[in-house]
Amino acid sequence: MLWLLLQVLASCLWLGHSEVVKSFETSCPQFFFREVPPNEALQPQNPAWICQRYKNQYYFATLYDRKMRIPVYSAYIYQPGPGKRPKTWLVEPQLIGPTYPKTMEKEWTLLNRYNVSLKELSQSQAILHDYKNLTGLNRGHLNPNGHHDDYSSRMATFTLTNIVPQDEKLNGGAWNNYEQQTMIRRTQGCKTTYVIVGAVPGNNYIAKGRVNKPSHLWSAACCVVDNNYIKAWAVIAENDENQVQLLTLGELEDSLTELYGRGEVSLFDSDCPRE
Numbered sequence: 001m002l003w004l005l006l007q008v009l010a011s012c013l014w015l016g017h018s019e020v021v022k023s024f025e026t027s028c029p030q031f032f033f034r035e036v037p038p039n040e041a042l043q044p045q046n047p048a049w050i051c052q053r054y055k056n057q058y059y060f061a062t063l064y065d066r067k068m069r070i071p072v073y074s075a076y077i078y079q080p081g082p083g084k085r086p087k088t089w090l091v092e093p094q095l096i097g098p099t100y101p102k103t104m105e106k107e108w109t110l111l112n113r114y115n116v117s118l119k120e121l122s123q124s125q126a127i128l129h130d131y132k133n134l135t136g137l138n139r140g141h142l143n144p145n146g147h148h149d150d151y152s153s154r155m156a157t158f159t160l161t162n163i164v165p166q167d168e169k170l171n172g173g174a175w176n177n178y179e180q181q182t183m184i185r186r187t188q189g190c191k192t193t194y195v196i197v198g199a200v201p202g203n204n205y206i207a208k209g210r211v212n213k214p215s216h217l218w219s220a221a222c223c224v225v226d227n228n229y230i231k232a233w234a235v236i237a238e239n240d241e242n243q244v245q246l247l248t249l250g251e252l253e254d255s256l257t258e259l260y261g262r263g264e265v266s267l268f269d270s271d272c273p274r275e
Helices: 004-016 107-113 118-124 151-156 168-172 174-186 249-260
Strands: 046-056 056-063 068-079 137-141 165-166 191-201 204-205 211-213 216-224 228-239 243-248
Touching: 046 151, 046 174, 046 228, 068 168, 107 118, 137 168, 151 228, 165 168, 165 211, 168 174, 174 216, 191 249, 211 216, 228 249
Parallel strands: none
Antiparallel strands: 046 056, 056 068, 068 191, 137 165, 191 216, 204 211, 216 228, 228 243
């Protein structure tokens, strides 16, 4: 009887476990090195902490800026593999409110099955229409689908809460080279590589001022080789130039401290080397 009661209690706790969460430390800490997310220096005015959930499984974590309608950063574990690129785009129901599904859904599903209006949906996040008819920009993944090794994990990256308006030459050029080539070289010998990719809000917008166009994109990696050796690296790119600058983790944190202007930025636990 006690066992049954415990099972019922556990299921109730699980049902209350929402995708838009109070903190990453308590809900999906596994995507951060030593379970330590970046500090509050990156936190926007109106944040949402999203444990990105698809088909009842968490695949990565995103700090989302509801006001700018872009992610601040997405954090994931690097596990590249071959596979098809998904084509379907998803949105985050719980940014509308906690009563909506805890797993990412298609816009169509929310509008037709849950009777959500497009206005309700668009208040809290970017929608497909925001990314229509772009000139010189396209949908840039922070957490790229190519850094995942099965279809569900790749599909999970196709949520608009993981997307920013990115310079199309940068997205298809130097940034893509970093994601697909530099990362393969740099992760040689790594047992686990924790990655955080972010976007610095800029002064320009798309979709009649609804969605911010970031001024910079950045990425940082902390790689565990073994118990005695951890290495790190980072990059930053201006979002109107087709070039990527390779940095130490410490150099990136210094740059972000200056760019965000909200205090000293720390992206990883202190055991990840800054030099």
